Amino acid sequence: MKRNLTLSALLAATALTMAAPVQAQDSVYVPLLTYRTGPFSGSGVHIANGMRDYLEMLNQRDGGIGGAKIVIEECETGYDTKKGVECYESTKAKKPVMYNPYSTGITLQLIPKAAADKVPVLSMAYGLSAAADGTNFPWVFNPPATYWDGASVFIKHVAAKEGGLDKLKGKTIGLIHLDAPFGKEPIPVLEALAKKYEFNLKLYPVPAAQMQNQGSVWLSIRRDKVDWIYNQGWGAMNPTAVKEAVKNGFPMEKLVGVWWAGGDDDARAGEAGAKGYKTLNFHNTGAQFPVMQDILKHVVDKGLSQAKKEQVGENLYNRGVYNSMLIVEAVRNAQKLTGKKSVTGEDVRRGLETLNITEARLKEMGMEGFANPMKLSCTDHSGHNKVFVSQWDGSKYVKASDWMDPIKDVVRPLIEEEAKTFVGKDPGWPKRTEACDKAA
Amino acid sequence: MLYNILIDPFVQMGASPDLFVQTLWEGLVSGVLYALIALGFVLIFKASGVFNFAQGIMVVFAGLTLVGLHEKGVPAWIAVLLTLGVMYVLAIAVERVVLRPLVNQPDIILFMATFGLTYVLIGIGEFIFGGEPKQMITEQLFLPTGSIDVNMLGGRVTFQKLDIAAAVIASAMIIGLSLFFQYTRIGRALRAVADSHKAALSVGISLNQIWAIVWFAAGIVALITGIMWGARSEVSFGLDIIALKALPVLILGGFTSVPGAIIGGLIIGVGEKMAEFYWGPLVGGGIENWIAYVIALGFLMYRPQGLFGDKIIERI
Numbered sequence: 001m002k003r004n005l006t007l008s009a010l011l012a013a014t015a016l017t018m019a020a021p022v023q024a025q026d027s028v029y030v031p032l033l034t035y036r037t038g039p040f041s042g043s044g045v046h047i048a049n050g051m052r053d054y055l056e057m058l059n060q061r062d063g064g065i066g067g068a069k070i071v072i073e074e075c076e077t078g079y080d081t082k083k084g085v086e087c088y089e090s091t092k093a094k095k096p097v098m099y100n101p102y103s104t105g106i107t108l109q110l111i112p113k114a115a116a117d118k119v120p121v122l123s124m125a126y127g128l129s130a131a132a133d134g135t136n137f138p139w140v141f142n143p144p145a146t147y148w149d150g151a152s153v154f155i156k157h158v159a160a161k162e163g164g165l166d167k168l169k170g171k172t173i174g175l176i177h178l179d180a181p182f183g184k185e186p187i188p189v190l191e192a193l194a195k196k197y198e199f200n201l202k203l204y205p206v207p208a209a210q211m212q213n214q215g216s217v218w219l220s221i222r223r224d225k226v227d228w229i230y231n232q233g234w235g236a237m238n239p240t241a242v243k244e245a246v247k248n249g250f251p252m253e254k255l256v257g258v259w260w261a262g263g264d265d266d267a268r269a270g271e272a273g274a275k276g277y278k279t280l281n282f283h284n285t286g287a288q289f290p291v292m293q294d295i296l297k298h299v300v301d302k303g304l305s306q307a308k309k310e311q312v313g314e315n316l317y318n319r320g321v322y323n324s325m326l327i328v329e330a331v332r333n334a335q336k337l338t339g340k341k342s343v344t345g346e347d348v349r350r351g352l353e354t355l356n357i358t359e360a361r362l363k364e365m366g367m368e369g370f371a372n373p374m375k376l377s378c379t380d381h382s383g384h385n386k387v388f389v390s391q392w393d394g395s396k397y398v399k400a401s402d403w404m405d406p407i408k409d410v411v412r413p414l415i416e417e418e419a420k421t422f423v424g425k426d427p428g429w430p431k432r433t434e435a436c437d438k439a440a
Numbered sequence: 441m442l443y444n445i446l447i448d449p450f451v452q453m454g455a456s457p458d459l460f461v462q463t464l465w466e467g468l469v470s471g472v473l474y475a476l477i478a479l480g481f482v483l484i485f486k487a488s489g490v491f492n493f494a495q496g497i498m499v500v501f502a503g504l505t506l507v508g509l510h511e512k513g514v515p516a517w518i519a520v521l522l523t524l525g526v527m528y529v530l531a532i533a534v535e536r537v538v539l540r541p542l543v544n545q546p547d548i549i550l551f552m553a554t555f556g557l558t559y560v561l562i563g564i565g566e567f568i569f570g571g572e573p574k575q576m577i578t579e580q581l582f583l584p585t586g587s588i589d590v591n592m593l594g595g596r597v598t599f600q601k602l603d604i605a606a607a608v609i610a611s612a613m614i615i616g617l618s619l620f621f622q623y624t625r626i627g628r629a630l631r632a633v634a635d636s637h638k639a640a641l642s643v644g645i646s647l648n649q650i651w652a653i654v655w656f657a658a659g660i661v662a663l664i665t666g667i668m669w670g671a672r673s674e675v676s677f678g679l680d681i682i683a684l685k686a687l688p689v690l691i692l693g694g695f696t697s698v699p700g701a702i703i704g705g706l707i708i709g710v711g712e713k714m715a716e717f718y719w720g721p722l723v724g725g726g727i728e729n730w731i732a733y734v735i736a737l738g739f740l741m742y743r744p745q746g747l748f749g750d751k752i753i754e755r756i
Contacts, residue, residue, distance in 0.1 A: 037562075039678030041571030066509035179726050209681045212673035215466040216716040216728055222652060223459055223717070236678035243673065247587065247600060269575060269674055271585075 014374070018221035026341045027069045028331055030055060031091040032082055033077050033101050036306075039211065040079035043263050043316060047102065048074065049307035050320020053299045054291075058328060060298040063235050065331050068341040079235065081105035088113065097331055097348040098122050100323060104182035107131075107140075114139040115430060120352055122330070124323045125150070125282065129185055132382035133419035134353065139436045141352045143326065144282050144374045144385035148414060149406035150258050151186035151230065153280060153387045155193050156404050157256065157302060158228050168197040172219055176241060177232040179205035186232055187432060188418065192410055202226060211237040218244040231257040239269030246273030251363030253278065256389065264314040265394040273394055279315070279399065281390040283322045283371045285397045287313030290366030291321065315390070315397050322371060330355055350437050353378050372403055378436035449718035457726075463717045464710060469603040471709020472610045475670055477682070478701035479614060480661040480691040485695045486634040487654040488539065490550040494557040496683025500660060501561050502527055503666025503675040506573040516580035527659030535652040543647070562677065573676030576667060578602070583671060589654025606668040613664055617657065618698050626653055634696065688736035694746030702745060704736075711735045 034048035035041055047178040055070045064070050073094075075087035080419045084106030088099060098120045101107045107127035121140045123131065129146035145153075158173065159165040175190055177183030187203065202224050204217050214237075221229065229250065233241050238261045245255050253276040257266070262279030270277065287296065292313055299305045300312060311317050334343040334351030343351070355376045362368050374385045384406050391400035399414040423429040451541070453460040477495065484492040492498075505526050509519040538553050578585060584601035621627035632640040633650045641647060669679055685708070693704025716728040739747065 035571075037566050037571040037677065039676060039681065042573040042674070042676055045570070045572050207729040209684065209729050210726075212669065212676075212678055212682055212726075213470065213685075215470060216463065216713045216720070217725070219459065219463055219466060219713075220719055220720070220725070222462075223456070236674060236676050239573070240673040248598070265573065265674075378511050419542060425602065 010173065022368065025070050025153070026064075026067055027096045028065060028097045028343060029071045029073070029094050030327060031087070031094070031096045031099065032072065032074045033087050033099065033106065034074045035077050035079045035102070036074075037076060037353055038078035038080070039208070042239070042265055043235050043260065044102065046263065046265075046307070046311065046314060046316035047320040047323070049305060049311065050317040050322075051100070051324045053295050053307060053312075053317075053323035054273055054321045055328070056304055057295045057298045059113075060302070060304070061294060065328050066335045066341055068335070068343075069332075070328075075112050077101075077103065077106060079105075080101050081109055083307065085109050085113075089116065091200060092119065095344065097334075097343060097345055098327060098352075100124070100327065101127070104128070104185065105180065108181060111137065112426075117345075118349075120295070120330075120349040121324060122323075122352065124326055126182065128422070129189075130382070130415050130418035130422050131383075132380060132415050134377065134379045134381040135432055136419040136423045136429075137381065138353075138378075138432045139349060141375055141381045143355070143381070143383045144372070145387050146382045146384070146411070146415070147232070148187040148189040148411045149382070149384050150187045150280050151170075152193060152407035152411050153389075153404050154230050154256050154258075155197070156188075156407060157278075157389050159197075160401070168199045170241055171227045172202060172224060172346045173199050174202040174204055174224065174226040174229045176204040176206060176217060176221070176229055178211070178234055178237055179207045181209070182234060182260075183232045186230070189411060189414060190230070190432065192414060193407070194362060196410065206233070206237055206241075208353065211235065212240050214240050214244045218248045218250070221250065228254045228256070231255060231261045233257065233261045238263060238266035242266055242270035242274050242277055245277075246270045252276035253378060253391070256280065259319070259387075262390060262397060263316045266398070272394065275394040277392040277393075279390050280387050281315070281397070282387050283318055284399065285313060285315045285318055289368075289370045290317075291325075291370065292366075294366060295321070318370075325365065325367065325371075326355070327358060329361075343432055346424060349434070352376060353381070384411065392412060444722055445719070450716060456595065457593035458597050459717075460598050461593060463713050465597065465599065466605075467710030467713035468706060469600075469607055469709070470713060471663070471706035472607045473705075474685050474689050474704025475614065476610045476661060476665045476668070477685040478705055479617065479698065480658040480665070480694065481686055481690055482693075482695060482698055482701045483617075483654050483658045483661065487630055488550065488633075489547055489649055490539075490554060491547075491695070492658065493551065493554040493659065494561060495662065495686070496680040497558045497561040497565070498527075498530075498662035499529075499666045499669065499683055500675070500677055500679050501565050501666075502659065502663035503576065503670045503679065504565055504569045504574065506667065507577060507670070507675050507697075508569045510577050510580065510646045511574070516577050519577075522749050523663055527663060528656050531652050531655035531659055534655050535648055539651050540648060555709070558680075558711065562680075571677065573674040573678075574670075576670035576675055578671045580645070581667065583667075587700065602671055606672075610662060610668065613661065614698065614702055617661075621698070626650075630654060685732065688732040690746070691733075691736035692739050692746055694748045697746070697748035700746055700748030707739075708732045708735060 007398040034046035053074050059070050077084040100122050104127050110121050123142045127142050129148040131140040131142050132146050182241050257279040259280045267274045267277050330348050330351040334347035337350050338347050359373050374383050376383050386403035388403050389401040390397040480495040480701040506523045507520050515675045586601050588599045590597050629645045671675050689708050693700025712728045715731040720727045
């Protein structure tokens with residue numbers, strides 16, 4: 001009997017301990033689906049560090065968001081869709097304010113679940129491009145730009161370097177991509193742009209098992225005399241692609257990665273030959289921004305970070321910080337809209353839809369010069385914001401172009417068409433019933 | 441369509457012979473490296489009849505240990521020696537903790553044990569070294585970098601010095617191991633164990649000792665493989681997947697044959713590169729991953745025991 005009582009007390013104490021952080025007053029629960037292990041950890045670790053450290057910094061410096069402590073919980077997915085869904089299912093009972101899947105495959109699985117469970121999915125600059133259509137996807141957000149925006153900016157960059165959009169005619173542009181939903185995302189828009197500007201588009205899929213064995217793909221690129229390459233790679237695929245490009249003598253300034261192919265480690269792998277490698281970007285690099293200094297002071301110097309000090313300011317670390325800034329601003333917005341400190345997923349969905357990050361707000365956050373202002377709306381969940389090109393100078397990425405608008409007149413109609421097709425495949429897809437708020 | 445499949449690839453080979461030679465070279469280098477991975481599997485299979493699923497993670501573990509030690513300030517060559525020490529300790533541990541308690545159990549049990557070992561090594565590796573990929577210490581190990589461009593056949597063929605070194609080192613390794621197992625006492629004992637555990641025991645050969653030696657030899661092969669693959673890409677847990685490339689090599693060459701692993705590796709390496717380069721575009725590319733199995737299965741239809749595998753004849 002005594003033993004049973006002890007066991008019951010232990011179980012009750014364990015349950016209370018587990019539930020306490022989530023049920024505590026004035027807190028917001030933010031699960032982070034991250035991957036610090038597996039073949040994609042080379043990219044995932046830095047983003048996970050950046051995301052976590054920004055949220056931790058707010059807890060340390062400000063006590064959370066608007067008086068609500070941020071309860072951070074990482075769930076390791078290994079970039080595996082099945083594990084990602086398990087993470088979602090195991091955390092949703094804790095009333096998360098939003099999900100950050102960090103995988104296009106996981107995002108695709110969560111899109112119908114999120115709507116049913118009333119929790120928004122923030123797939124920041126990844127996931128399903130068509131989800132930018134807020135009318136059909138009220139619970140999914142992909143700011144500040146979609147993969148289709150990115151691919152169109154790449155084409156604009158090529159045109160700028162070649163002397164104009166009319167000079168694209170007859171050029172051969174290749175897409176080397178991970179043979180997975182993430183990698184295939186830009187294909188529709190590149191096909192549309194190839195038709196419009198009359199360039200030849202060549203596709204070079206790289207299966208996940210071949211990420212570190214790309215010899216024949218790069219031989220094909222050499223055979224096809226490709227003028228420019230767009231790299232939609234992730235994880236171990238990127239450093240190998242850079243190495244292979246160097247090895248095959250491909251001009252590095254004509255190899256442009258999507259924003260996810262811009263890890264510092266990706267470029268470092270190519271050693272001196274990687275100088276000139278480019279990647280798209282929507283935030284700056286470096287630790288000189290006040291927000292980064294605060295992270296160093298309140299998190300890294302206190303030993304609360306898993307990142308090394310020198311990694312703060314690297315491209316993918318800053319990407320994680322940018323992502324968490326969006327989470328926090330959406331929560332803050334939701335607090336303003338509802339007057340509550342402990343907001344729910346439904347509140348944060350409204351917060352995301354009315355997100356309006358101005359120059360003044362960026363300055364307040366210590367992010368002046370770090371990112372560009374951006375705005376979302378009920379119909380536009382991406383914003384199709386400006387993007388620029390970063391270039392590897394041999395030791396770090398530096399800004400190598402002006403901010404460029406995506407080719408919206410091509411991208412937006414394609415997104416709306418694709419959104420209709422996507423939801424049309426499911427006769428039970430719910431019509432949007434969520435009201436549209438005015439900006440907070 | 442038939443023209444594109446049957447004629448055009450050969451027309452391309454004739455039209456751009458430099459690219460044909462380049463593809464062939466890439467295939468041969470990959471093939472040698474596949475052979476190296478397959479060799480690790482063959483060694484253990486010969487001695488114990490176990491398909492060691494953990495061979496891939498042993499490659500990662502050895503590579504990470506080497507780079508991790510160097511990151512801690514250990515000079516490169518001492519790090520190599522210490523890594524060999526770690527692989528030796530691993531071999532002893534596997535023999536004591538995994539193999540010895542499971543002796544006389546069905547092969548599937550031992551196979552599942554190596555499956556478990558894989559995840560234990562992944563966990564330990566991530567715990568000690570973290571999930572971040574690491575750059576191989578190519579220069580510190582005096583491995584050559586850069587390339588040799590040869591103008592030939594109306595074009596340019598590039599030979600990476602690292603690839604040449606990989607081919608030479610892998611070949612030397614394979615020849616060395618073959619000689620060791622052919623002409624030394626331990627080698628003869630290994631072959632005796634491979635033929636029959638009971639007969640080997642009856643003449644006083646220690647199974648436990650042989651297993652430890654073989655696992656250590658597989659550990660050495662894993663280290664060399666980790667260095668070579670790591671230098672071509674990076675040392676990450678993604679390399680674990682590449683090890684599965686040894687499967688079609690083993691199907692083709694046979695699970696018990698060292699020459700089979702070499703010839704099988706070369707056939708798969710060259711075959712998949714040629715297929716991807718000349719026939720891949722017909723189906724949108726990305727066929728390299730599975731075409732190796734098609735080649736292996738094609739061979740299996742004619743030689744189920746593989747090219748050099750032992751033909752099993754059992755009395756009924």
